[in-house]
Amino acid sequence: MPTPDQAPAQARVDQAIDWLVRLRFGSPGPDAQAQFQQWLSLHPHNGLAWQRVSNLGDELAGLPKDLSRRTLQGSERQGISRRDQLKLGALLVVGSGLGWMAREPLGLPELLADSATATGERRQLQGSDGSRIQLNTASAIDLRFTASQRRLALLRGEVSLDSNSDDKRPFFIDTRVATLRTLDGQLLVRQSDHGLLVAVRRGEVTVMTGATPVRVHSGETLRVQANGSHQAVTPPSDPWGWTQGVLSVRQMPLADFVAELNRYRPGLLRCAPAVAKLMVSGTYQLADTNQILQLLARSLPVRIAYHTRYWVNIDAA
Template sequence: MAAQWLACLHAGEATAAQREACAQWRRADPLHELAWQRAERLQAALGTLPPAVGLQVLDRPRSRGGRRTALRSLAALAPAVPAGYLAWRSASPETAGWTTAQRTATGERRSTVLPDGTRLHLNTASAIALDFQGGLRRVLLRQGEVQIETVPDAQQRPFVVDTRHGRIRALGTCFVVRQRDDEAGTLVAVQQSAVEVQAAQAHGQQPTRVQAGQQLRFDATGVQPAAPTDPQQAAWTRGLLFARDQPLADFAAELGRHRPGLLRCAPEVATLRISGVFRLDDTDAILAALPHTLPVRVVWRTRWWVAISARSAPPSG
């Protein structure tokens, strides 16, 4: 199922019901989540993953060998990717005109300066492509999250960010764009100046302006109302994770984006609240500190399989 869900969500037309069904499938079994994360890491490393790649391995029924065999099957996926991926990518119309790629692995963050002086900050497991050859400075956000600090262009070319849901035009600004498969639509949060947002299928409609201090979400069909932005929206650019009276399940989900493998939060502790400022450079230390402030225990089943459960409960897988 992993390959089918990946193809469905990456097609850009998945419904809310389909996204929820995918989320339920991922929660149903740790192996489902591991398969999904494996595919997402490959996508981040390669730009865009062709739907058929890994289908045989990811969708193989569980064998008599159980979990160990299945985990070995997941590890076998990587060598099979390059040839099929390159053949698919060379024929993909989506890549036409895009000249440069930037990407980060899970747990990695990277900053780069573009030829025009614009500064990009890529969050964990993110991938972009660039095209500065025509009359536009274009960034294609394939997956993940990016903060962009634009500068005036000597050639006066507009700066735009494209996602599968539409286009964002910078108006001399600093802003964050996020597009994840487990979230509906694209999120844009403006820190300085303003941007204009145009949904992909909103033909003939005027773009929506988003001012500094505002954020909104949009999909291919339209734009949602703006709301105040989170002041710590871009804390990750400083290597920090902020939590303010946050449910532990949400905190664990965000922390899990910054470390490879599977991080599970048991239902009995999911609603515990957590606050603090945490350094993303050492996620193991964050997990080790949780039992000192909350009635939980953290069990490392493997280096890449960690469970948070109630202190008095047996370990949760």
């Protein structure tokens, strides 16, 4: 599992992006420059985060300042949170055609991960043991195999594992909330700020969150909260759908559907409270999220408002 010193990495990268946006698009005076230098000196990881982010400086020189100001001022009028304003600012950088920022800002451990995916990207891998591994959108993993065990650390996002049953070494998956163990299981693990979702398609998986391990069998899905509590659940969407490139849901509130869809596209996708409880059912191809938005507008009494390509609101028609 990540060490305590790694935990603030996401915040440090966010802070570096915040400084990048402020220094590039604002009018920083001596006080701001002094605060920036003070922030750099607070922790070695601040300097490393800034080094990563500041490599974008040359590209930012060609990005119109008026565009950034209009976008960020508009976000303030819309009441968007400071973190979402930061995300919009970072995505202005994406608009200049950068590769590194094509996904949401990752923490330092994720940036150095063995394998990672961008927002909207999925990737298939094969472990040295013959196991098949697939990463979902905006995910990152480390792999460590030894003579006695196989180990995968899920640093961010979601992964599916089809363990090679011919290899008799136990396979462990480390997350922030729990460690999972299997021998020949086919399973899916999704990690978020709220905890874990563990779905098992084949075999048996042991979830270790405390003194009493929990066994999850084929066909079962377990939700593990951040505090370690757990319960069996029936998800409103097919948890395995993304492995086939689809988002498949049945009677899911539009607000929840939008939150799920937002994982697969860069930027802000927001749902107005007036339409949040409309129900969505169907199977949607994740390869084109704009087409999914068009389908929503055809099937529901909603309109899709594009403020920019990275900022979309869904309102009542």
